[in-house]
Amino acid sequence: MVETLMRRWFGRRGDRLPPSAPHHVERGPVARFGEFDLPLFWAVTALTLMGLVMVYSASIALADESPATGGRANYFLIRQAVFVLLGAGVAWMTFQVPMRVWQSLTPWLFLLGVVLLILVLLPGIGKVVNGSRRWIPLGPINFQPSEFMKLFVSFYAADYTVRKLRFMASFWRGFLPLAFVVVLVGVLLLLQPDFGAFAVISAIAFGVLFLGGLKLRIFFALILLAGAAFAVLILSSEYRSQRLFAFLDPWADPLGKGYQLTHSLIAFGRGKWFGVGLGGSVEKLLYLPEAHTDFLFAVVGEELGLVGVCAVVALFAVVIWRTFTIGRGLVCVEQYFSGLAVFGIGLWIGVQTFINMGVNVGLLPTKGLTLPFMSYGGSSIIANLAAMAVVLRADWELRCLRRGIQV
């Protein structure tokens, strides 16, 4: 019954094939470079470059101050620029890899991700920062396996759904195996602990399953179960419940649990409609912790105002819209793996963006999640750009298919 209602709301009669790109494609034997989704490409480019500027602005005071940076004000800018270039290189290489290769590699990639998540937990290998063991030091940079795991889980969930398409009505054969895998990965992530990554990876896995057509009844059960599990997780740890409820009234303890959030909110309040101007943030002057990583959005709000906030949100909306449009096109031409993987990536970016921004504006409890494409962080930016390359590759293959070219 619910399904019929949903159909009525979201599925118009006479639905046509969704357009793959807003601009027309010339006929030709081979798709040429540049024939990929330009709105998506430019939105990601804009977000990344804007992120570079904001990371520099938000990190100047910290870099100037910290002995770890040698007092160089452009320390974080230079590193982030190197990460973006690396990310662009990785993305270019990723773009060369056909989707069927990704599909065949999926089990191995997933295994690699699990191994890395286990490695990062080993005291001799994983590095603890702010009480979480999330990084593997590799010379001058720290490698964060969970960022790449998000991509691998997108592949894995897509591959799984394609394999189990026939069982999408079955709880035991369609849902439970993936649920088991998600719990396994979740345990590894919560041991770090990295609750944010766990939330994102769960959203990817179950979201892909949902889009793959898993029976709604199972989903209602899942929502109930997840709610119960969430409640248990929260109530089992004083630390987690305190952090959870602190966000509801940060002004109750502005010097303790509410410190970071109150300063984030103040940053938005100071920004007003048009911001205090690029570089004018006061909150970034060591008041707001993690201004260049998890709370970069607050610095955007302070320096660029509501206008800047809307621009960033709009760019992310373009990314989500284009990603899902591409995914839909792929599913329509029976490229199920590609389509579902693209959905997974879209869910990843969408959910992570929402959680990060929600944390910044005080709608969600504080989680250690970066803002995709923008926050400072090598693993994050490289994984995000690689994922976008996968989406563009899938789109490129779709365009080739539409012209009858088998890639």
Place this chain on the structure above:
Amino acid sequence: MEQRSINPLLVLAIPVWRQRMVVFSLLCLFAILVLRAAYLQGIQDEFLQQQGEARYERQIEVPAMRGRVLDRNGHILADSSPVASIWADPAKVRQWSHEDLSRLARMLGMSTDELGRRLEKGGRRFTYLRRHLPPDEARPLMSWPQEGVGVVEEYLRFYPQGEAFAQLVGLVDVDGQGIEGLEASLNSSLAGESGKRLVVQDRRGRVVQDSVWVERPRDGRDVVLSLDARIQHIAFRALEQAVARHQARAGGAVVIDVRTGEILALANWPSYNPNRRTGLDLSEVRNRVVTDLYEPGSVMKPLLVALALERGVVKPETPIDIQGGILRVGNHSIRDVHATERALTVSQVIQKSSNVGVAKIALGLDPKDLWRHYRAFGFGTRPDLPLPGVAAGRMLPPDSLKPIEVATMAYGHGISTSLLQLAHAYQAIANDGVMLPLTLMRRDAPPPIDEMRRILSPKTARQVKAMMELVTQPGGTATRAAVNGYRTAGKTGTAHKLENGRYVEKYLASFVGYAPASQPRLVVAVMIDEPKAKSYYGGAVAAPVFAEIVGQVLPSLGVAPDMPGPTVAAAQRPRG
């Protein structure tokens, strides 16, 4: 069945509405984010900004520039210059690494050990590491990376004229508040009012943004004194030499402009360097000329004679029998120091400073009248000067004066006064009987007429002046008060000092006089406390200081010599 489907089963399995719903949901969440941001940035923004201001805005006190103290010609007696002091929070600094500590020590120009000692010695959370550095030297510390040190900008007081003005101008404490002399008494006017500035600080407390004045500082007003730095230095040097020559304990000198009542010099010895204030001795800080009381001795005699002349009891040429220099009053006897003749005229009584003579004149006067007369000259009344500790002096009560008390008051005992009060009294005589209010501030207009007081008739004043001129002439007690080119007049005083109610063999030599005698311009009063070498008489100890001051100051003021003759030529010859 939709026409695009190839496999009906699969189309059923991957429904389009779910994709649309997911996108729609995500975009809805984004819309919620935008609404929330709009709420924070457009509606709750004032509250949030207030919270922000409470966290990083501070009102910083901006010290006002303290006013300068200037002499009558604009020479600077006290000035303020900006300096910087470096403070530390020892609790935080102790947590620094060794390299940081030695870097700080190097910048402060001290050893690491000494820095450690300073941190130990100071308060638990606040101590000064260095005070009053030139601002340039403190600049690198303004942006010190570690938390725990900072710079306060202050003003440092500097006294270019040094010890000559030390007691008069006074001192400020380390926080810039006046604690001595004019700095203390004129503090409210000199200090001005510090302002407040709203600044934005980063989390380390460093100012990152200068914003608005909450209140501008009102700089202190300059004070222009009546004093003349040149005259002050002349007086101070003359005093210093006399004290050294006579191995005296202390000395004081004051120079007053007869025509205006302005104090031109007010010097004390011993003195101190106000720019270096370690180990201050209270005896050096005291402004003896105005705070120390003593029995003036013979200096009072012209005042008594003036009353007798005014009442018509005597005339200048009236002979007084001095009875061989001994007068018995009750069971006390009064003696003259240099008794040579049987009788002296009233003028000679002054010239020779005969105690017997003035005592006999005094006994012929109404005691209450005498008391009122002294009172009119300002004795027993606090001079109205903006200085700390200005002494009023004491007189015996007028209703029960015994003859012996009247007799001793005649030659300046049984009454206490400061040197300044004596100088003021002589100003009235020198000014033909009209007393002007004294002032330390430059008078750009003559003193108000209602504050002038006639104490003596012009005739009496002139008669007394004629007598006092005899004192510095051959046959007088103060021939060494004579000055080349100028006629001088005055009176010596040599008073026994009282210790624990008994007169002891310690003296206070003084001379109060004026010059040029024909048209008085300056009153100069000199006091030398406990001269020990050779002579202790006012004429031998204090009068030369008077002559030294007058001889240098009058020509420098361009006062025409009033004594013709070869001595004039001598005075005009260039000194070699």
